[in-house]
Amino acid sequence: MRRAANGRNQAANGIIVESIFTRHVPEFSKRLNELVAQIPEEYFEATQSIISNAKMHLGKQLDENIYLSLTDHIHFTIERARRGVQIRNRLLIETKMLYQEEFAVALEAIDYLMKRFDVKLPEDEAAFIALRFVNAETETSMDETIEITRMVQEVVSLIRHYFHIEIDPASLDYYRLMIHLKLFATRVITNPDTPDSLQDPQLFELVKHQYGAAFACVEQIVGFIEATYRYKISENEQLYLTIHIQRVYGPHLHE
Incomplete structure (x- = not known):
């Protein structure tokens, strides 16, 4: 029964x-x-x-x-x-x-x-x-979604350890950095072969020298991504990463 x-x-x-x-x-x-x-x-x-x-x-x-x-x-x-x-x-x-x-x-x-x-x-x-x-x-799979989020976490951790500065996560510039990293990680995970040529070589050289600390941090990110994900970050992407990192950490570097 x-x-x-x-x-x-x-x-x-x-x-x-x-x-x-x-x-x-x-x-x-x-x-x-x-x-x-x-x-x-x-x-x-x-x-x-x-x-x-x-x-x-x-x-x-x-x-x-x-x-x-x-x-x-x-x-x-x-x-x-x-x-x-x-x-x-x-x-x-x-x-x-x-x-x-x-x-x-x-x-x-x-x-x-x-x-x-x-x-x-x-x-x-x-x-x-x-x-x-x-x-x-x-259109990404659950595995890709998690991998994208994990990559952002890894890059953010690298940036924090590089500067040793605590930033308010509620700040607008920090939010912009996180969104940029999400888009960047999405490209790496879902479409790694997309060509990305440098749009403004003069601006790249200017940013690289003017924001030396931020660019040095980006160089570490480049090395990490290439070693971990077999992805070569273009100079164009390095330019934008440097600008975003400078916006967040630059004002605190000389305090």
């Missing part, structure tokens, strides 16, 4: 989940069937609410695959939280800076999940969900 009841519950669960998800997922795939068998209906409903809220606040279309991947992630997160296991997100700071809108929506999602499932979730979990939103907005 119990087995029969479980079978009926699973079938009913499958019908409810299918009604929510099949309008988003073209085919009721094997993956969805597997999730339905393993994950209670309430997690699918929670995912639906979170994604609807994300679409409304972000004003963007999200790839349909997020319905499955986010349900799986949320289920794993809640079960882990109930066991008292927390995972630190080493990309938390960078995610908050680079994807502010997605992170804000992810914080709302975390608050919703804590109330619905009566668990405590750290801010780190919002960063995990925010990256899933970002991945669903773009």
Whole structure:
């Protein structure tokens, strides 16, 4: 009797989940069937609410695959939280800076999940969900999204260690630097063979000499990127990196 009841519950669960998800997922795939068998209906409903809220606040279309991947992630997160296991997100700071809108929506999602499932979730979990939103907005894969964010983290760490100066992360120039690094990292990861010729050789030489400390830092970044990612940073890119770093750190170098 119990087995029969479980079978009926699973079938009913499958019908409810299918009604929510099949309008988003073209085919009721094997993956969805597997999730339905393993994950209670309430997690699918929670995912639906979170994604609807994300679409409304972000004003963007999200790839349909997020319905499955986010349900799986949320289920794993809640079960882990109930066991008292927390995972630190080493990309938390960078995610908050680079994807502010997605992170804000992810914080709302975390608050919703804590109330619905009566668990405590750290801010780190919002960063995990925010990256899933970002991945669903773009043509990059989740691995590429994480790699882009990690590269930004590595370059920012290198810059901080070079100058040994603490900068207010809320400053406009710091935000501009982070956005530029995100675009730069995206080019490195997703389109490494794009040619990029120097547009203004005279300006490059002027900036290189006038902002010597910032350019010396960029030279270290060049060496790191070439050694780690096998990517040669063009002089054009070096020019822009130098200007952005100078804006952030230049005013503090002689204090």
